[in-house]
Amino acid sequence: MPKTPERCQEIREETRKKILHDAMLYFARNGFAGTKISDLADYIGIGQGTLYIYFKSKEDLFKEIFTVCNNDREIKELKMLSGLPISAKSKISKLSKTVIEKLEKEGNYAAKVTLTTHVLFEKDDFASENTTYQSEIYKYTAKIIEQGQKEKSVVAGSSMKLADFYWSVVYLYALKKLFTSKYETITASDLERVLLKDKH
Amino acid sequence: MPKTPERCQEIREETRKKILHDAMLYFARNGFAGTKISDLADYIGIGQGTLYIYFKSKEDLFKEIFTVCNNDREIKELKMLSGLPISAKSKISKLSKTVIEKLEKEGNYAAKVTLTTHVLFEKDDFASENTTYQSEIYKYTAKIIEQGQKEKSVVAGSSMKLADFYWSVVYLYALKKLFTSKYETITASDLERVLLKDKH
Amino acid sequence: MPKTPERCQEIREETRKKILHDAMLYFARNGFAGTKISDLADYIGIGQGTLYIYFKSKEDLFKEIFTVCNNDREIKELKMLSGLPISAKSKISKLSKTVIEKLEKEGNYAAKVTLTTHVLFEKDDFASENTTYQSEIYKYTAKIIEQGQKEKSVVAGSSMKLADFYWSVVYLYALKKLFTSKYETITASDLERVLLKDKH
C-alpha cells in the first residue's frame, strides 16, 4: 500500500490535531512554565522530537493552541444571541445553560476557557492579541446585561464589570472541572444569579 | 566584640519575615514553576544566597509560605461569626464586607487567598494539609448558608457547593487584584448575591 | 522510522560504560570533592547533561563506580590462589607479580585500587559496603600469610596487620601510577619483601 502524498498530508494533519488537542489540556492543567516538553510528549504518546516537526518551539505550540482557543464561532454565536428579539433574562438563561452544558460535555471546553483566561493574567506578550477575543465576548455580554438592566431583570452596576464577573465564574468552574472531581458543579441557575435579580 | 546573639536573632527574624512576605506575593503572581530564584531574590532585594540561609530550598520556602497563609485567625473569626445570634443575611453581609475590604486594603490578603486556592489545584502533595484549613473555612460558611436557607434568605442547593462557590468568587477577585488594575472590583453586594435571594 | 529499541539499548549501554570507565580514572585522580561535573564531562568528551541521563547525581555516579570497583573476580582469583597446594612463598610471589603487572598494564587497575582504598578513608557512608569487599581480600591474604608463617617463609606478626600492610603498599603504587611518572615503580620483589623473610 504505497503512501500517496494525500494520505501523508492527512496523517500529518491528524498528528498535528492530536498534539494541539492533548497539549491544550496539558497546558491548561500545568501552566506554561509547569509543562516540560518531555512530560508533554509522554502524555501525548509521541517522541519529543516529533513535537518539533510540527511546532517550532514550546512557545510556538502554546501560541497556536491559544489561537485555536480563540475561535470565532463562540463570538458569532454570542453575537447572534445578543441580537435576538427576546428578553435579556431568556438570553442569560440560554447562555448559561449552553455554557454549563459545554463545561460538562464538550471535551476541551474547560481547557479552552482556562487557557484563555490564564493568558490574560500571566502572559503579557499575548495580552493584546487576546484582548481582541475577550473584549468581543465581553462586549456582547455587556449588551445583553444593559438590555436586562432596562428590563429590570438584571442587577445594577457597570455592565462591563458584570460581564467580567459572569465569565470569571465560568472560568472558575472550568478550573474546577480540570482539577477536581470533588465538588458538585455549579448549575445554570447559580450562574444566572451572578446577573439576575431573584424571581420571588 | 562579637555581635550580640540577641541582635543576630533579631536580624534573622526580620529578614526571614521580609522574605516570607515578599515571596508570598511573588509566588502568587508567578506560580511555583514560573518563579526563578534569581528573579525572586532581586524582587525581594537580597542576594540569592541569602534565601538559602533561611530556607533549605525553593520548595521549602514555598511550603513555609503556604503554612503562613493557612493561619487560624481567619478560621476563628469565621467560626465566631457563624455562632453569633444574628440573621444569616447579616452574617453574609458582614463577611462579604470584611472580605472585600481585606482584598482592597490588606497588603497580602489577595496573595494569601490566591496561593491557598492555587495549591488546591496544582500541588497534590499539599492537598491533604490544605484540606484541613479549607474545609474548616467551608464548614463554617456552610453552617451560615444552612441557617440562611431556613430563614429563606439564601438560595436553595447544597450548602457545601454554595460555600465553595462563594469562596471561589473571592479567589477570582484576589486573582484580579494581583494581576490587573483594569477592571472595577466586585462590590460586597455582588459577592452576597452568590448566596442571597433578592431583597424584594 | 524510529530507531530500533535494540540499537537504542546498545547505544545507552556503550555510553554508560564509557562514562563509568573514564569517570573512574578522573575521580581517582581528583577525588570526589575535587571533581567538577563540567570538567569531568569535558574529560569524558560528552555534554554535562548527558551525565544526568545515565546517573541521577554526582554522588550516584560515584557510588556506581565504587560498585564496579568492588567486583568479585578479584576475590575469586585470590581465593583460588590461597587454596592451591603450593608454598605460601610461591603464592606471594605469584600474587605480587600479578598485582605489579596489573598496575603496569591494566588500564584502570590503579584507579580501582585507589578509589577502593580512598573510600575506606573518606566516605563513612560507604565504609560498611566496602568492608565486605576489602575484608574478603584481606581474609584470603591473611590465610596465605598464616601458611607462610608456619612454613617460616613469612615474617612474624598479626596476619591481618601484614595483609593490610601488603595491600596498602599496593595502594601506594597505584597512587604513584596515577599521579606521577617520575619515580621508578616498585618491583614484585620489593612488594614481596613486605611479607617474606630474606631468601638466604
Place this chain on the structure above:
Amino acid sequence: MPKTPERCQEIREETRKKILHDAMLYFARNGFAGTKISDLADYIGIGQGTLYIYFKSKEDLFKEIFTVCNNDREIKELKMLSGLPISAKSKISKLSKTVIEKLEKEGNYAAKVTLTTHVLFEKDDFASENTTYQSEIYKYTAKIIEQGQKEKSVVAGSSMKLADFYWSVVYLYALKKLFTSKYETITASDLERVLLKDKH
C-alpha cells in the same frame, strides 16, 4: 586590666597558632577541596570571619600550613643521622623507631606527613616548592641506603626508589593514623624491612 600592645600581640600569635594547628589536621583529613571554611571555623571554634583576619584566603591558609609542615628540623636531624659514624642498619633502625614513635605520640606528625605527601600528588602549584623539602629528605635517606648496600645490609636497587618506598610507607601509616583506629599500627621492624635484608 588594660591590654598592653604586647599582650595583644601575644593573643594574636596564639590564635594564629591555634588556627594553623587545627586546620592542619582538618585539611589532612578532608583534603583542600573537601574542606569548607564554615566547617573548618566550627571545628576550630572560631567565627568564619576570624579566619580572614589571620589569613588572606583559604589557599593562603593552606600554603602557610604547608610551609609549617616543611620545617628544617626534620631535614637537619636526618642529615645529622646520615653523617653519624655508625652502620646503615643502625641508622635505619634509629630512623624507623623515631618515625614510628612520632606517628604514635606527636600530635600532628601524621597530619604533617599526610599533607606533605598529598600535595605532591594533588597540587601542581606547590610541587616545585615541595620538591625542595622532599628531595632533601630523600637525598639523605638515599645516602644511608647506599651505605647500607655497600655494607650488604640493605637490599639492592635504586637508592632513590627505595627511599621513596620507605617514606611512602610512612605516609601510609600516617594516613591510617588519621582515619582509622581499626588496624594495628606497623612496627619499626616492619618499616625497616622495606629496606633491610633479613637478619639471617
Place this chain on the structure above:
DNA sequence: AATGAATGAGTGTTCATTCAT
C-alpha cells in the same frame, strides 16, 4: 579583634531543542 549575616561567582542539575539514525 571577633562575629556571622550577606553576597555572588561558581558548581550541580534540568530541560527545551537538535540531530543522527
Place this chain on the structure above:
DNA sequence: TATGAATGAACACTCATTCAT
C-alpha cells in the same frame, strides 16, 4: 517521518569571601 540520545543554556543551590556591628 519519527525517535530518543545528546547538548548547553538556564536554573537551583553552595561556599569562599566581605563587612556592618
